[in-house]
Amino acid sequence: MALEGDGIPLLSAGFDDDDVHQLAAAKLQVFSQRYTRNRRLVVGALLHCGPSTIAEILNHDHALAQSSTYRSLVVLEEAGVVHRIVTTDDHARFELTEEITGHHHHHLVCRGCGAITDVSLPSDVERQLDQALAEAARRHRFTTDHHRVDLVGLCENCVDR
Ligand SMILES: [Zn+2]
Numbered sequence: 001m002a003l004e005g006d007g008i009p010l011l012s013a014g015f016d017d018d019d020v021h022q023l024a025a026a027k028l029q030v031f032s033q034r035y036t037r038n039r040r041l042v043v044g045a046l047l048h049c050g051p052s053t054i055a056e057i058l059n060h061d062h063a064l065a066q067s068s069t070y071r072s073l074v075v076l077e078e079a080g081v082v083h084r085i086v087t088t089d090d091h092a093r094f095e096l097t098e099e100i101t102g103h104h105h106h107h108l109v110c111r112g113c114g115a116i117t118d119v120s121l122p123s124d125v126e127r128q129l130d131q132a133l134a135e136a137a138r139r140h141r142f143t144t145d146h147h148r149v150d151l152v153g154l155c156e157n158c159v160d161r
């Protein structure tokens with residue numbers, strides 16, 4: 001895995017684009033769904049744009065129509081290819097799941113404008129976080145698959161307002 005000087009994995013440390021498309025096709029197959037042109041275009045847009053609203057996906061690829069994009073996102077979400085990020089506004093934001101990208105990360109969620117920024121932690125911090133969370137979960141006899149920790153606050157544009 002490629003590492004920056006301070007040990008933070010680069011965004012590019014995950015799978016490459018071909019891997020992502022192959023994994024997406026395989027996940028859809030489990031649900032007897034085909035990797036149609038539209039679904040492929042949506043995945044391609046998310047690969048390029050990161051966390052996006054439907055409007056941003058449509059803006060990125062003008063070959064996509066709103067209704068088919070919405071339907072594609074529903075199927076891709078069911079198949080575990082796409083993850084819907086919870087925000088504080090009405091605009092749903094979507095991104096590829098960590099299983100698909102191979103890139104574990106967290107989010108900064110702006111409660112002002114809804115913007116989402118991907119952030120990574122050094123791997124030793126991730127390990128400590130995992131241990132602490134697993135310990136808390138064990139007290140409730142809860143078996144953890146993975147953690148999801150997002151920060152909610154104000155981005156630099158909204159904090160100045
Ligand atoms: Zn903001």
Ligand SMILES: [Zn+2]
Nearest residue numbers: 051095107118
């Ligand atoms: Zn993300």
Ligand SMILES: [Zn+2]
Nearest residue numbers: 104105126147
């Ligand atoms: Zn983490």
